Amino acid sequence: MAEPIDPLDELRAGLDALDTAGLRRRRRIVTTPCRPDTRLADRDGAVLAFCSNDYLGLAAEPAIAAALRQGSERWGSGSGASHLVSGHYAAHEALEQRLAAFTGMDDALYFSTGYMANIGVMPALVGRGDAIFADKLNHASLVDGALLSRAELIRYPHCDLGALSARLAASSAPRKLIVTDGVFSMDGDIAPLPELLALAEAHQAWLLVDDAHGFGVLGPQGRGCLAHFGLASPRLIYMGTLGKAAGVSGAFVAGQRDVIDWLLNKARSYIFTTGAPPMLAEGLLTALDLIEQGDARRAHLNALIARFKAGLSLQRWQLLPSDTPIQPLVIGDNHETLAVSRALDAEGLWVPAIRPPTVPKGEARLRIVLSAAHSAEQVDRLVDTLKRLEATQA
Ligand SMILES: *Cc1c(COP(=O)(O)O)cnc(C)c1O
Numbered sequence: 001m002a003e004p005i006d007p008l009d010e011l012r013a014g015l016d017a018l019d020t021a022g023l024r025r026r027r028r029i030v031t032t033p034c035r036p037d038t039r040l041a042d043r044d045g046a047v048l049a050f051c052s053n054d055y056l057g058l059a060a061e062p063a064i065a066a067a068l069r070q071g072s073e074r075w076g077s078g079s080g081a082s083h084l085v086s087g088h089y090a091a092h093e094a095l096e097q098r099l100a101a102f103t104g105m106d107d108a109l110y111f112s113t114g115y116m117a118n119i120g121v122m123p124a125l126v127g128r129g130d131a132i133f134a135d136k137l138n139h140a141s142l143v144d145g146a147l148l149s150r151a152e153l154i155r156y157p158h159c160d161l162g163a164l165s166a167r168l169a170a171s172s173a174p175r176k177l178i179v180t181d182g183v184f185s186m187d188g189d190i191a192p193l194p195e196l197l198a199l200a201e202a203h204q205a206w207l208l209v210d211d212a213h214g215f216g217v218l219g220p221q222g223r224g225c226l227a228h229f230g231l232a233s234p235r236l237i238y239m240g241t242l243g244k245a246a247g248v249s250g251a252f253v254a255g256q257r258d259v260i261d262w263l264l265n266k267a268r269s270y271i272f273t274t275g276a277p278p279m280l281a282e283g284l285l286t287a288l289d290l291i292e293q294g295d296a297r298r299a300h301l302n303a304l305i306a307r308f309k310a311g312l313s314l315q316r317w318q319l320l321p322s323d324t325p326i327q328p329l330v331i332g333d334n335h336e337t338l339a340v341s342r343a344l345d346a347e348g349l350w351v352p353a354i355r356p357p358t359v360p361k362g363e364a365r366l367r368i369v370l371s372a373a374h375s376a377e378q379v380d381r382l383v384d385t386l387k388r389l390e391a392t393q394a
Pocket residue numbers: 112113114115116118139141181185210212213241242243250251
């Protein structure tokens with residue numbers, strides 16, 4: 001018989017091992033609202049933050065805060081029940097209608113978080129004996145959704161259409177689901193969606209697109225990555241999140257009416273959870289107005305992206321090719337990446353180190369995120385500091 005393991009000793013040893021590998025995670029306590037000029041509990045003075053996904057600078061927007069206050073006066077705090085019991089309010093319904101119209105889809109379903117949307121949608125669409133075709137760099141929530149579905153998970157190399165096509169052709173699964181990030185969260189590149197949709201149509205597969213980082217940013221009026229490419233098809237299921245560019249919280253899935261009705265009946269992470277506070281839906285309706293009228297914010301953001309890329313010339317560290325606000329700077333080694341992140345902190349700049357398992361081994365990076373809330377001077381300060389640090393770090 002094997003010796004029994006003391007489970008607490010084992011956890012402690014595991015934490016030590018994470019420390020040694022430079023992989024132990026710690027949270028920092030923020031004492032200001034989400035904005036570039038940030039204060040932290042563990043440090044004096046302000047830091048200039050390049051880490052949130054608040055792409056349009058809406059997370060601390062007063063008009064949204066006011067809508068939330070009015071929403072709380074109208075609806076109180078809680079929904080009291082799941083949507084299917086008694087927790088579906090007129091504010092939720094109005095939000096779903098608005099999201100469907102905005103994305104050009106028949107219908108939409110509002111989920112509490114993007115993680116819950118993904119783990120709910122995938123098992124509702126496919127199950128044992130079916131096949132999911134997933135980009136290797138997809139977000140963790142899509143991996144978890146695939147595992148929960150019990151369908152076979154077939155991963156293809158990042159954006160490799162030839163490999164995907166061969167795997168689709170080789171599969172005899174009765175139901176097929178292709179799933180991809182629209183904008184890859186740690187790389188910033190955009191998935192080849194027209195080609196992916198052509199493959200989905202050729203193989204009678206669903207194409208589920210997770211647009212957590214494109215919604216509000218890409219396409220006319222920020223309608224997202226499908227609008228960016230001008231795509232529409234009954235095969236498409238679109239997922240967007242509402243805690244990033246939209247600056248509030250939650251997510252939605254949009255598609256054909258029957259698809260949405262099926263999800264409403266089958267997605268367990270929709271059914272077995274309390275509806276989000278209705279006041280959030282009120283805040284989100286205002287956020288959607290601001291996204292729709294947000295051309296000036298998007299133009300400013302795109303100018304900052306171009307300025308950052310043009311300004312940053314480095315020798316050893318590699319800026320990945322990206323035209324989105326996610327600008328990853330690959331340093332490679334976990335410890336060196338942490339050291340650079342700490343050196344930036346000492347200079348008053350907050351850029352988190354992203355390490356495995358969030359990114360592949362040996363590809364630790366700074367995930368630099370630009371926002372419409374930044375100024376050109378703030379971006380220049382980041383560029384100048386990075387250049388100087390690269391030259392001085394051994
Ligand atoms: C953030 C993110 C999610 C999860 O959304 P939440 O609303 O934060 O739970 C899902 N997919 C991708 C690609 C993401 O970046």
